[in-house]
Amino acid sequence: MTEFxxxxxxxxYADNVFRxxxxxxxxxxxxxxxxxxxxxxxxxNKQHVITEKSKSYLFTVAYHQMIDHIRKTKxxxxxxxxxxxxxxxxQTNNQLKETLMQxxxxxxxxxxxxxxxxxxxxYNYQEIGEIMNLSxxxxxxxLHRARLQLRNYLVSKENIS
Amino acid sequence: MxxxxxxxxxxxxxxxxxxxxxxxxxxxxxxxxENTNLATELESLLQTKFIPDTTVVFANKEKLYKxxxxxxxxxxxxxxxxxxxxxxxxxxxxxxxxxxxxxSVHPIVxxxxxxxxxxxxxxxxxxKHPIAINSIExxxxxxxMPTKNSIPFNSNKKQPxxxxxxxxKNPVNNKKSTQKNNTSxxxxxxxTIKANDSRLTIKNNENKSPNKALNSAATDAIALQDQSEKxxxxxxxxxxxxxxxxxxxxxxxxxxxKMHRTVYKELDTETDNNSLYVGSIELNKDKLRGLFRKAAxxxxxxSDEPTNNTLIAQNNPSFN
Numbered sequence: 001m002t003e004f005x006x007x008x009x010x011x012x013y014a015d016n017v018f019r020x021x022x023x024x025x026x027x028x029x030x031x032x033x034x035x036x037x038x039x040x041x042x043x044x045n046k047q048h049v050i051t052e053k054s055k056s057y058l059f060t061v062a063y064h065q066m067i068d069h070i071r072k073t074k075x076x077x078x079x080x081x082x083x084x085x086x087x088x089x090x091q092t093n094n095q096l097k098e099t100l101m102q103x104x105x106x107x108x109x110x111x112x113x114x115x116x117x118x119x120x121x122x123y124n125y126q127e128i129g130e131i132m133n134l135s136x137x138x139x140x141x142x143l144h145r146a147r148l149q150l151r152n153y154l155v156s157k158e159n160i161s
Numbered sequence: 162m163x164x165x166x167x168x169x170x171x172x173x174x175x176x177x178x179x180x181x182x183x184x185x186x187x188x189x190x191x192x193x194x195e196n197t198n199l200a201t202e203l204e205s206l207l208q209t210k211f212i213p214d215t216t217v218v219f220a221n222k223e224k225l226y227k228x229x230x231x232x233x234x235x236x237x238x239x240x241x242x243x244x245x246x247x248x249x250x251x252x253x254x255x256x257x258x259x260x261x262x263x264x265s266v267h268p269i270v271x272x273x274x275x276x277x278x279x280x281x282x283x284x285x286x287x288x289k290h291p292i293a294i295n296s297i298e299x300x301x302x303x304x305x306m307p308t309k310n311s312i313p314f315n316s317n318k319k320q321p322x323x324x325x326x327x328x329x330k331n332p333v334n335n336k337k338s339t340q341k342n343n344t345s346x347x348x349x350x351x352x353t354i355k356a357n358d359s360r361l362t363i364k365n366n367e368n369k370s371p372n373k374a375l376n377s378a379a380t381d382a383i384a385l386q387d388q389s390e391k392x393x394x395x396x397x398x399x400x401x402x403x404x405x406x407x408x409x410x411x412x413x414x415x416x417x418x419k420m421h422r423t424v425y426k427e428l429d430t431e432t433d434n435n436s437l438y439v440g441s442i443e444l445n446k447d448k449l450r451g452l453f454r455k456a457a458x459x460x461x462x463x464s465d466e467p468t469n470n471t472l473i474a475q476n477n478p479s480f481n
Contacts, residue, residue, distance in 0.1 A: 003229050010225040018219035032219070039225045100211065118178060119211035125180070144174040150209035 001046040001054060009054045010039060016055075017062045020116050023101075024066055024109065034069060038062040059121070060131045063113060070109060103153035111146035118143060164192045169199060177206050258449075 001009075017038060021031040038061040042049055049057050104112060110132070117128045125139045132139070164172045169192060175181050176189050193200045219225075 003227060007226050010222055014219040014222050014225055015215075015217070016213075019214060019217045022217055023214070035219060036225065043227050096208065100209070103209070104211070115209075115211060120213045122179075125178075143178065144171070147174055147177060147206060147209050148170075151205045154208055155205055 001042075001049045001051050003046075005051045005054070006043055006046055009042070009051075009058065013055050013058050014039070016121060017058050020059065020113075020120060021062055021066050023104070023116055023120075024112050025070065026105070030069060030073075034062055034065045037065050055121075056127065056131060059117065063131055066113075067109065099154060099157050100150070103150045103157075106153055107146050107149060111142060111149070114139060114143045115146050115150070164188055166196070169196075170202075173203050173206050176203070177210055 014035065018031055018035045021034050022028060025031060025034075038058055041061050042054065042058060104115065107115065113132060114128060117123050117131060123131070125136045125143075128134070128143075129136050129139045134142070162168075169189075172181070172185070172189050172192070176186065181189065189203075193203055
């Protein structure tokens with residue numbers, strides 16, 4: 001990977017990785033640190049990184065750093081709402097989206113990452129398994145359980161409201 | 162495998178994940194159309210699909226952009242400057258160390274030519290070229306070198322030349338040994354005339370060198386003359402030896418003059434200022450002078466070793 005290709009990766013994938021980490025841990029500053037660390041690592045290993053797999057590499061590094069960060073901080077507190085920050089632009093959320101985000105925060109870290117990697121980035125089961133060090137069947141089972149859990153949350157919310 | 166009421170949930174989940182083929186998607190669509198009560202379930206699963214929130218972006222991406230650091234040339238230039246500075250300092254230091262001074266370097270320089278001249282006076286044992294003395298000019302050692310028209314030189318006659326030269330080279334140190342080893346000197350036929358010449362030379366130089374070492378050398382020369390006069394009548398090759406003696410006397414005269422200079426300058430060194438300033442650093446010359454003296458003594462010892470070996474060989478009676 002050349003310097004130009006690395007900078008292209010920054011342009012193309014920095015937002016994606018940041019979004020993925022941000023939705024997982026719900027803390028912008030930590031998410032930024034993790035993203036920066038991931039890109040720093042890719043820069044240091046740029047000679048060994050294949051450009052075609054740079055996105056996958058970035059998500060893999062960011063995901064594992066995120067897991068390490070969660071373990072270190074033991075941050076199991078469920079963040080119900082994201083803090084407003086001037087550097088993050090938020091879209092006007094509708095009710096369903098807010099409810100869906102609340103449902104996402106009910107999931108554990110693995111399920112969250114599975115759903116986000118699947119929906120946000122469109123990875124297939126195999127690619128998600130490579131990023132998260134899971135088998136394809138594990139990804140499939142864990143993801144389906146997460147979907148059902150989200151659905152149940154949404155249905156229950158609808159029933160309450 | 163077809164979709165039915167027992168496995169429809171798996172198909173629905175794969176449908177949401179987009180993991181179904183086109184045929185399987187059509188099959189699911191047909192199944193939902195046939196089972197409308199399950200359509201709401203598929204709809205609720207589809208609502209769990211997240212849409213990327215493009216409003217969440219990484220601000221200040223400029224921090225992530227990298228540029229290759231190409232400062233190696235600057236680093237190399239810095240190292241180059243350091244290397245040049247170190248080399249310059251080293252050269253200055255070496256020049257200061259090796260720079261000949263009036264006092265400390267001369268003894269070494271003077272001893273070296275004496276050694277060379279002594280070596281020049283010794284004909285090569287392997288070569289049978291006779292030594293010819295074509296001229297008696299002063300300070301011409303080249304005249305002592307072998308030539309084609311030289312007179313045949315007996316190997317016995319080179320011994321006194323070498324012995325006597327060695328004695329004059331180190332008059333103080335070899336004084337006692339010369340006196341004790343009278344037999345080796347006495348048996349040498351040519352020493353008589355050499356001693357005469359050298360004595361005259363030393364006497365001529367006495368007014369210029371009021372030195373004890375030189376006086377002792379003169380005393381040795383006189384003693385040598387007395388010893389060698391007793392055996393001078395047995396000399397069968399007097400004509401050839403006279404020529405050699407003339408050359409040796411010239412050489413001896415030159416050697417004794419240089420030796421006088423050496424001793425005199427060593428005495429001068431004691432009155433010099435011992436401080437030497439390099440920039441603002443004051444250095445003691447005596448320490449370095451000690452090193453020079455050690456080096457000179459080592460060189461002298463090395464130069465004496467072959468001389469002693471030659472003396473032993475000369476004491477062999479077969480040469481007489």
